[in-house]
Amino acid sequence: MATVELKDVRKTYGGRVEAVKGISIDIPDGAMCVLVGPSGCGKSTLLRMIAGLEEITSGTVSIGDKVVNTLGPAERDIAMVFQNYALYPHMKVYDNMAYGLRNRGMDKDEIDRRVRDAAGTLGLAELLERRPRELSGGQRQRVAMGRAIVRSPKAFLFDEPLSNLDAKLRGQMRIEIKNLQRSLGVTSVYVTHDQVEAMTLADTLVVMNQGLAEQVDTPIAIYERPASIFVAGFIGSPAMNLLAAEGGETGKGLKLAAGGTVKPRETSLPEAGRKVLLGVRPEHLTLVSARNNADIEMKVTAVEALGADTLAHGYPVDGDARAGELIARLPGTVRVADGDVLPLAIDAGMAHLFDAGSGKRI
Amino acid sequence: MAEAATQQSTAAALGRREQGAMLGISRRSRYIAHAILIVGVFIVAFPIYYTFVASTHSLQTILRPPLPLLPGEHFFDNYYEALFGGVGRIGGVGVGTLLFNTTVMALGIAIGKIVISVLSAFAIVFFRFPGRMFFFWVIFITLMLPVEVRILPTYKVMVDLGLIDSYTGLILPLMASATATLLFRQFFMTIPGELVEAARVDGAGPWRFFKDILMPLSKTNLAALFVIMFIYGWTQYLWPLLVTNSNDMNTIVIALRKMISFADADTEWHLVMVTSVFAILPPILVVLFMQRWFVKGLVETEK
Ligand SMILES: Nc1ncnc2c1ncn2[C@@H]1O[C@H](COP(=O)(O)OP(=O)(O)OP(=O)(O)O)[C@@H](O)[C@H]1O
Ligand SMILES: [Mg+2]
Numbered sequence: 283m284a285t286v287e288l289k290d291v292r293k294t295y296g297g298r299v300e301a302v303k304g305i306s307i308d309i310p311d312g313a314m315c316v317l318v319g320p321s322g323c324g325k326s327t328l329l330r331m332i333a334g335l336e337e338i339t340s341g342t343v344s345i346g347d348k349v350v351n352t353l354g355p356a357e358r359d360i361a362m363v364f365q366n367y368a369l370y371p372h373m374k375v376y377d378n379m380a381y382g383l384r385n386r387g388m389d390k391d392e393i394d395r396r397v398r399d400a401a402g403t404l405g406l407a408e409l410l411e412r413r414p415r416e417l418s419g420g421q422r423q424r425v426a427m428g429r430a431i432v433r434s435p436k437a438f439l440f441d442e443p444l445s446n447l448d449a450k451l452r453g454q455m456r457i458e459i460k461n462l463q464r465s466l467g468v469t470s471v472y473v474t475h476d477q478v479e480a481m482t483l484a485d486t487l488v489v490m491n492q493g494l495a496e497q498v499d500t501p502i503a504i505y506e507r508p509a510s511i512f513v514a515g516f517i518g519s520p521a522m523n524l525l526a527a528e529g530g531e532t533g534k535g536l537k538l539a540a541g542g543t544v545k546p547r548e549t550s551l552p553e554a555g556r557k558v559l560l561g562v563r564p565e566h567l568t569l570v571s572a573r574n575n576a577d578i579e580m581k582v583t584a585v586e587a588l589g590a591d592t593l594a595h596g597y598p599v600d601g602d603a604r605a606g607e608l609i610a611r612l613p614g615t616v617r618v619a620d621g622d623v624l625p626l627a628i629d630a631g632m633a634h635l636f637d638a639g640s641g642k643r644i
Numbered sequence: 645m646a647e648a649a650t651q652q653s654t655a656a657a658l659g660r661r662e663q664g665a666m667l668g669i670s671r672r673s674r675y676i677a678h679a680i681l682i683v684g685v686f687i688v689a690f691p692i693y694y695t696f697v698a699s700t701h702s703l704q705t706i707l708r709p710p711l712p713l714l715p716g717e718h719f720f721d722n723y724y725e726a727l728f729g730g731v732g733r734i735g736g737v738g739v740g741t742l743l744f745n746t747t748v749m750a751l752g753i754a755i756g757k758i759v760i761s762v763l764s765a766f767a768i769v770f771f772r773f774p775g776r777m778f779f780f781w782v783i784f785i786t787l788m789l790p791v792e793v794r795i796l797p798t799y800k801v802m803v804d805l806g807l808i809d810s811y812t813g814l815i816l817p818l819m820a821s822a823t824a825t826l827l828f829r830q831f832f833m834t835i836p837g838e839l840v841e842a843a844r845v846d847g848a849g850p851w852r853f854f855k856d857i858l859m860p861l862s863k864t865n866l867a868a869l870f871v872i873m874f875i876y877g878w879t880q881y882l883w884p885l886l887v888t889n890s891n892d893m894n895t896i897v898i899a900l901r902k903m904i905s906f907a908d909a910d911t912e913w914h915l916v917m918v919t920s921v922f923a924i925l926p927p928i929l930v931v932l933f934m935q936r937w938f939v940k941g942l943v944e945t946e947k
């Protein structure tokens with residue numbers, strides 16, 4: 283068990299492709315750090331640099347206060363769970379788990395004890411004599427986990443370990459991984475592009491974009507105060523609505539491009555005429571009875587009735603369909619049809635302001 | 645739900661089979677298919693059977709056609725003479741020696757080729773070193789230089805090294821194999837990168853990886869290649885002919901050739917036939933013995 287520290291870590295492939303452009307993260311002992319971001323943003327590259335599978339172009343990676351830049355993966359004392367499990371196809375489950383221990387010259391009885399322990403924890407005791415191809419996807423996933431935990435490494439590294447499972451199993455395994463990681467107290471880095479996984483698993487969440495960390499914080503803090511429109515759009519489902527607006531005269535709040543004014547709670551309102559984006563989560567748009575109480579009117583183009591909620595998709599009436607999509611999460615009891623015009627109030631206290639140019643939070 | 649899915653796919657499979665039956669895999673065409681196969685087997689097997697029949701008759705019977713279709717009563721005489729009497733034509737070397745020579749050569753070539761090509765493919769696929777692609781292309785180009793093309797320079801080298809009439813001389817020049825190297829390269833490249841990385845994380849160095857993971861995964865390929873290369877080695881003609889002068893270094897194929905003289909009457913056909921049977925037998929045994937692996941290696945890849 284150990285802390286994992288990244289200091290200005292960079293990776294350039296072949297002198298041209300900059301995959302990771304300087305990331306610094308401190309992961310405390312026993313914490314779970316989740317790297318999330320769109321495809322190609324450099325999550326796997328960063329993880330593989332921590333693992334020692336990829337050379338570090340510059341910066342330092344330390345595990346347990348020791349710089350490990352030049353060490354190979356085996357010497358870093360980490361364990362990795364791969365997306366496609368990477369089980370040895372010709373070895374039985376038992377040998378798959380024992381292989382890493384044997385290579386370290388561990389005593390036979392100790393190996394046996396550890397493998398049986400891990401198999402017990404993961405519910406694999408019955409399957410030790412099987413080969414990977416005789417297992418279901420979920421069971422293979424468990425074996426991959428088992429191979430990691432028998433080693434009692436300093437850190438676990440996961441690269442989208444659940445992406446090959448169906449939705450139900452994924453939910454189940456997510457909770458299991460969380461509990462396992464908690465009870466073992468092993469520092470972990472977990473890569474995913476699934477934001478539900480990211481929100482539920484993380485102690486520290488890192489939102490990555492094009493090789494940079496856009497925001498590093500707890501999941502709730504990121505949800506409540508996204509640092510940029512990228513983070514705002516990426517975390518939360520459905521994505522946050524971003525409405526074009528500009529600063530109004532002093533004390534009058536914001537002028538929405540779609541018409542109307544809003545007065546968000548944010549301390550400093552932008553100066554008059556400054557272009558901004560007002561971020562409103564779909565759940566912070568509420569249906570009001572009268573048109574003149576509404577901050578914005580929405581023309582509905584599609585309705586998803588999910589039971590508990592109804593998601594209404596559409597666009598601001600005064601804009602046109604290209605002006606930007608608008609999504610409102612309404613109570614399931616509300617009946618909405620395509621083509622309706624809904625008067626909506628913006629929960630100004632829950633709105634976010636971003637600079638239209640830089641995309642940064644104001 | 646899973647059950648329903650299985651049922652559905654079973655139903656689909658059944659449907660397909662019925663359709664297959666309807667679409668002309670009828671009784672009649674099945675008979676025709678069998679007839680063709682039987683003819684094929686007959687064409688392949690009959691000459692072998694006839695060779696065996698001839699090897700059990702006396703020279704006189706063979707020289708007075710037609711040759712009977714059933715084995716005669718000289719089985720023990722002929723085989724005893726061939727094995728222990730020494731065959732007159734080729735300087736008193738028994739079939740046993742010939743078989744031994746050929747086995748050494750065929751095994752040497754097969755094993756040597758496999759060892760060399762597995763190792764070079766391993767280096768080319770899993771290591772990054774300067775000139776990697778250069779070496780790959782050099783190996784590739786040797787495809788265009790089979791023994792027959794480079795036979796004179798190779799012969800000169802063997803003479804200079806004093807390797808005429810030695811097993812090394814028989815085996816060494818035939819051992820390098822671009823074909824096998826390329827085959828293994830293709831196979832190794834299908835091994836997922838994650839598996840290699842998992843092994844690295846598990847603390848397996850290159851040799852451990854080679855021994856514990858790569859070789860077990862290549863088992864079927866190794867077996868298939870062994871069969872092919874063994875037969876290749878067993879049936880070599882031109883090179884052994886050149887590089888062996890002494891009769892007791894002959895391979896069985898060369899000996900067969902030497903036993904046949906142009907005047908029919910000088911040739912001891914009954915012994916030629918016995919030798920032929922011995923020449924065919926080991927390849928057949930190797931194929932039969934390794935058949936299961938061989939077919940597996942050609943058809944499926946276990947990953
Ligand atoms: N070996 C390589 N050579 C050159 N470029 C590479 C290499 N590996 C990755 N890249 C590039 O680096 C960038 C980051 O890749 P990476 O695999 O880290 O993305 P990712 O965030 O894991 O994406 P995904 O969610 O799709 O797995 C990509 O633009 C990719 O094209
Ligand atoms: Mg990735």
